[in-house]
Amino acid sequence: MSARGISEYSYNRKFAEMLLSRMVKGGFKKTFLINPEGRDLSFDQRIKIAESNRANLIVSVHHDSVQPHYLLTWQYGNKTRQYSDKYRGFSIFYSASNNKAEESLHFAEMIGDELLNNGFSPSLHHAEKIKGENRLLIDKDRGIYRFDQLAMLKGNLPAVLLECGIIVNRDEEMAFSDDENKEKMVLSILRAIEKYCKNIEHHHKLK
Numbered sequence: 001m002s003a004r005g006i007s008e009y010s011y012n013r014k015f016a017e018m019l020l021s022r023m024v025k026g027g028f029k030k031t032f033l034i035n036p037e038g039r040d041l042s043f044d045q046r047i048k049i050a051e052s053n054r055a056n057l058i059v060s061v062h063h064d065s066v067q068p069h070y071l072l073t074w075q076y077g078n079k080t081r082q083y084s085d086k087y088r089g090f091s092i093f094y095s096a097s098n099n100k101a102e103e104s105l106h107f108a109e110m111i112g113d114e115l116l117n118n119g120f121s122p123s124l125h126h127a128e129k130i131k132g133e134n135r136l137l138i139d140k141d142r143g144i145y146r147f148d149q150l151a152m153l154k155g156n157l158p159a160v161l162l163e164c165g166i167i168v169n170r171d172e173e174m175a176f177s178d179d180e181n182k183e184k185m186v187l188s189i190l191r192a193i194e195k196y197c198k199n200i201e202h203h204h205k206l207k
Contacts, residue, residue, distance in 0.1 A: 002063075002167035003083035004076050009038070011063040011167060011176060018186045019061070026190055034058075043151035050157060057107065057196070058159035059189065060152045063176065064091060064166040066125065067132045071168065088172040089123030090115055090185075091163040092144045093135075095153035103158035105144070107196045111160065112142025114188040114195075123166060162189070 001007060016033055023031040032053060034046045041049075050058055070084040092111055094104040112122070122143020126135040136146045153159045164185060167173045175181045 001082070002173045003074075003081055003170045004173060005079060005081050006167070006173075008063050008065075008167065011164075012061050013038070015063075015164060015182060015186070016061045018182060019059070019189060022186050022190050023193065026194070028193070046152065047155040047157075051155065055157055056200075057193065058152070058155070058157050059193075060159065060161040062161060062163050064123070064163035065168045066166065067130060074170075082168065083170050084166075084168050085170055087123050087125040088166050088169045089121045090143055090165055091123050091126055092142065093147045093150055093153065093161040093163075094144065094159070095148045095150050096146055097148045097154045098159055099156045100158040103200075104153065104160055105138075106199070107158055107192065108144045108160045109139065109142060110192040110195050111162065111189060112139065112144055114192045115185065116142065118184050118188045120185065120188070123163075 002011070020031055020033055032055075034049050035041050047058075066084045066087055070086050071082040072084060073080050074083055075081070092108045094108045095101065098104050115122075122141070124137060124140060124143065126133050126145055127137035128134070138144055138146050147153070147161075150161060153161055165172045165176055167176060
């Protein structure tokens with residue numbers, strides 16, 4: 001839940017739909033949401049859906065939180081809510097257990113570059129050496145982590161998981177309630193996808 005009591009899923013869904021719309025308009029006509037109905041699907045089922053639809057790339061969209069001991073309480077909408085303004089920023093994850101780990105990392109780097117170019121900043125809190133975190137930060141500048149156990153990233157397709165921002169941070173939540181700000185992040189990912197595809201196409205031509 002966000003600092004103002006909105007579910008992460010609501011943020012994920014809206015952002016994914018905006019990205020889907022932009023990608024289709026940008027010429028990626030076969031782009032699709034893996035779980036448009038919001039069903040209770042296992043990660044293995046989601047990967048199988050992507051593979052059966054002959055996907056080339058998976059982007060798993062999320063909005064972040066922090067470890068429970070950082071959470072404080074405040075009153076919003078006549079209810080007690082939890083928040084933490086300690087951290088803010090995006091995080092990008094890939095898995096070395098993915099059969100296309102090198103491509104996944106390359107795509108993660110492209111996303112990081114585009115987000116930085118558009119004024120977004122990474123969060124490094126997942127590297128903090130505390131229980132629940134202590135993730136392997138492999139690119140501090142781009143906010144890229146290696147997390148081999150993430151099931152959604154383990155398949156046969158290049159895949160990244162993007163934490164767009166930290167919605168328990170009250171200011172960052174407000175930023176993600178702004179369509180113009182979300183659109184800027186969506187366009188960053190679209191440009192990264194365009195560059196990734198051009199790079200793959202060029203690689204295949206050289207073979």
